Amino acid sequence: TTTIKDVICPLCGCLCDDIELTLRDNRVVECKNACSLGNAKFLAKNRLMKPIKKVEGAWEEISYEEAIGYTADVLLNAKRPLLFGWSGTHSEAQCVGITIAECIGGIIDNCSSECHGPSIMAIQEVGHPGCTLGQVRQRADVVVYWGANPLAAHPRHLSRYSTYSDSHFLENASSDRRIIVVDVRESETAKIADEFIQIKSGGDYAVFSALRAIILGKEGVLPDTVAGVPKDTLIKLAKTLLNARFGAFFTGIGLTQSKGKYKNVRNAIELIDELNRHTKYTLTPMRGHWNVNGTNQTFTFLTGYPYAVDFSRGVTYFNPGETSAIDLLAKKEVDVCVIIGSDPGAHFPRACNEHLATIPTIVIDPFPIMSTAVATLHIPVAMTGVDAEGIAYRMDTVPLRVQKVMDSTQPDDAELLRRILKTIQERNEQQ
Ligand code: SF4
CATH class of the missing domain: 3.40.50.740 (Rossmann fold)
Structure with missing residues (x-):
């Protein structure tokens, strides 16, 4: 029996690099640290x-x-x-x-x-305010998952980089870090978030535009609700975003494969630009496979x-x-x-x-x-x-x-x- 540490999981875009495998007779017989998806991949027997x-x-x-x-x-x-x-x-x-x-x-x-192609098109148009996952883990005090459900698609993302991870720069990271989910339905991730904002399907572009208007001090132009979200909720959200010392947006295919497609991501990046005039923000598409x-x-x-x-x-x-x-x-x-x-x-x-x-x-x-x-x-x-x-x-x-x-x-x-x-x-x- 051999044990190999620091193996990289070959399943999702997190590429978790702390997997421990036990091998016997040239076969993986035990897998530690992976989530259920990674575990199933390592231990699959139907080759x-x-x-x-x-x-x-x-x-x-x-x-x-x-x-x-x-x-x-x-x-x-x-x-x-x-x-x-x-x-x-x-x-x-x-x-x-x-x-x-x-x-x-x-x-x-x-x-x-069929997933994040539109994100790449948006990035090619307006640039990519990205950072490493390590920086998110160590620095982010606000993490926004928008149109993404990592608990289902990237199960260890929250424990390694946001909700449950510790940090060098935040004393009580798991309690002080604010997790916000914006989605059209209450996903598994939304249920454990500090704040869930439900928007109408296809309303992402309008909500990004509304947040940009609020940050520019022009909330007077907004109607009472935007894509089903009350104006007051959006003003409160904009305040939370602006109060962050380091914020990280993770965007999912809820943005790229709904009405607006790459324009949604472009508008999200432009919101990040506005936020970066006040504090530090980044955006990372949540790459699935x-x-x-x-x-x-x-x-x-x-x-x-x-x-x-x-x-x-x-x-x-x-x-x-x-x-x-x-x-x-x-x-x-x-x-x-x-x-x-x-x-x-x-x-x-x-x-x-x-x-x-x-x-x-x-x-x-x-x-x-x-x-x-x-x-x-x-x-x-x-x-x-x-x-x-x-x-x-x-x-x-x-x-x-x-x-x-x-x-x-x-x-x-x-x-x-x-x-x-x-x-x-x-x-x-x-x-
Ligand atoms: Fe593998 Fe799960 Fe990590 Fe994704 S989150 S890389 S599936 S262990």
Whole structure:
């Protein structure tokens, strides 16, 4: 039995780095410090060990060489191939994926096109007043969760960085730090917050504008209620925000996937600008799936765009709504799809999955997932953070090297993709 400390959890954007694993016979048998989500990931037993291909409606095991050859062939013969996912894998694999997309003139999109893509668009327009999670923990005396429910999606965020964490600079952090939740419903996080402000669905933009007006001393222009929130409540909230010595906003997909989309986030950042004229404030999008933040980093530094990148014109083209995965699949434009580090079978609209079931769909994942049901081929890989290593970006954009804690008999994502790329390049040369 071996015990390994300070392991990074490979599940959500918190990338908790204090996990302790016990290994026996090259298997994780015990996991300490992780939340229930991380625990389930480390201890999952249903790994797929060999590639499986659907032949006349039944699964057949095939070799990695055959799986790589099949993937290279269908990608080379496709007119509108889509490579989708990438948030569950390390950034080295994301870089190889981008090279494949460029090589075949395909489209590469990541999960942020359905979560925080609009946050990135807003940040590109007006900048990012961000900070590390460590600074929030040590300095923030006011933490605002807006359109986010960390108790469900990032269960240790509150204990490591806000409600229940201690601090170097606040004497009684867990009692003195004020937690405010703004949401359209009373979420689990709202129930334990010091203050919950319920707004009407689609009212975020108006509430940000109202708070900006109050901070600018122009509350006289406001009506009696804004998006269902009484003016007095907003004035009180603005006072609380202004009285903070260091405030941190965490924004969720309640902002990015509701009416207003990236304009909501833009207005939130502009509210932070107003607050920063009086005190210190930061804003961090709550990135959900593990290395989804890394997808935006690698995509942007290699292609210039954070997601939904189309290489079919020979140059990069970016137009969310046109080149994003859901739109392409719903319009049945895609004729081959590779899914990696994501599970559209679990969260894409039904029409998209119905289309995936009619085209060659290749899933690359350590586990059988919902998307496997619509796939023609599933290639299992080593699991980053357990038997594969690589770089992942935490939600505050701090890159962390995720270690491998045991040996693997399977290729990792980057290695598998390099072999697919090499096969594509060799077949291209032969033509
Ligand atoms: Fe893993 Fe996220 Fe839970 Fe931390 S909060 S243990 S990173 S799932």
